Amino acid sequence: MIIVTGAxxxxxxxxxxHLLQRIPAEQVGVSVRDPSRAVHLARRGVRVRQGSYDDPAALRHSFADAEQVxxxxxxxxxxDVVAQHRRAIDAAVTAGAQRIxxxxxxxxxxxxxxxxLAIHAATEQHLADSGVPWTALRNGFYGDLGQLLGPWQSTRTVAKPADGPFAWVDRHDAAEAAAAVLTGDVTFDGPVxxxxxxxxxxxxxxxxxxxxTGQHIERTVVDxxxxxxxxxxxxxxxxxxxFTLSMFQATRSGHFTHGDSTLTQLLGREPHDARALLAEQIGR
Structure with a gap:
């Protein structure tokens, strides 16, 4: 069984x-803080159990019978997000998960x-120390476009601090890739x-x-x-x-300058790009 948190x-x-398109519902379980919000999944045959990163006992119960979490x-x-992640990893180990x-x-x-980025690195280190095979799905940025770009539709300007190259990923693509990793024949060990x-x-x-839009949208750099x-x-x-400024500082200091073909291979197509994401935002 594959157990998914945050479902x-x-x-x-x-x-x-995406998992339900690939495998039978009885092979999927979810661990959620509020099961009443997952009734739609239970009706489709998904196992729904309550679990919280602050409640190790509930997590262990929700992870029971999991091959992958x-x-x-x-x-x-x-x-303390790192502590929450550590509790979740430890609960999956105790529950007998074969991969986290x-x-x-x-x-x-x-x-x-x-x-x-430091929080994720600390979590990955705990995964490496867990003794259980693990995979870190290192997704690109997929934050809210409104927050990233500001009110460009009314101002016709993207007025933000200086940035550098960064990897932007549609959540739909990240989710589809995760399902492909969970159900595919290729095993990814460690970070991908x-x-x-x-x-x-x-x-x-x-x-x-x-x-x-057919209008000139200007990119201006703000101190x-x-x-x-x-x-x-x-x-x-x-x-x-x-905190938000630190994201721009990280992009322009060269932390995100390269690309990778793994996402494309998992999707079997090109990921959605800036144009596709914006078209969805403005309903085009």
């Missing part, structure tokens, strides 16, 4: 949908200005980069937006401290603004 969220919810990274910004998979991030490492063959940039998004001040004035807490 009521966007990414792993999509992963479960797919752990989604925690989104609880108020928690984890939704990591491309560029995971300790030497980075972007804090999440799930990113497009070529990185993109905010300039590429602006160019795609211009093409789609770091000016951008932080503007965001704070608009209501964003300063720690959150500086």
């Amino acid at each position: 009521t969220g966007t990414l792993n919810g999509l992963t479960v949908e 797919l752990l989604v990274s925690s989104s609880d910004i108020s928690a 998979l984890y939704t990591s991030t491309f560029g995971a490492g300790l030497d980075t200005p972007y804090p999440p 980069d799930l990113i497009p063959p070529q990185p993109t940039s905010l300039t590429a998004f602006a160019e795609a937006a211009s093409d789609l 770091d401290e000016t951008w932080v001040a503007d965001e704070v004035a608009a209501g964003m807490p300063e720690p959150a603004a500086r």
Whole structure:
């Protein structure tokens, strides 16, 4: 049985949908904080059990009979996320999982200005120390496009701090690739980069937006401290603004400059690009 955590969220919810296209529902289980939100899966034959990264006993129960467990990274910004991940990994080990998979991030490492990358690196180290075969699905960025680009549709400008090349991945593609890894004949040991063959940039998004709308969308670079001040004035807490700024700093310091063909091979097609993502956002 394949057990998936976070199945009521966007990414792993999509992963479960792709799994159900590949294997019978009775071979799929989900571990969710609120089972009432997974009734639609239970009705289709998926095993639904309550589990929380803060409750090891519940996790072990929800992971029972698992051959593989797919752990989604925690989104609880108020928690010790690394500790949560460690508890989930330990619960999967105790439950007898033969492989543990984890939704990591491309560029995971300790030497980075972007804090999440260090969290993923620490989690991957615990996976390596677990004694169980493991796979880290190092997905490219798939955050909210509105947050990334700002109100470009009204301002006709992508006004953000300086960026560098970065790997952007559609959540649908990341989920489909995860299902392919879980059910495929090829075993991936350790980290695997799930990113497009070529990185993109905010300039590429602006160019795609211009093409789609028939209007010139300009990419302008805003000084770091000016951008932080503007965001704070608009209501964003300063720690959150500086956290977001660290993502731009990581891209321009060369952490995400290369591409990879693995995602394309798993999908059997080219991943969705900036144009496709924007077209979906604006309903084109």
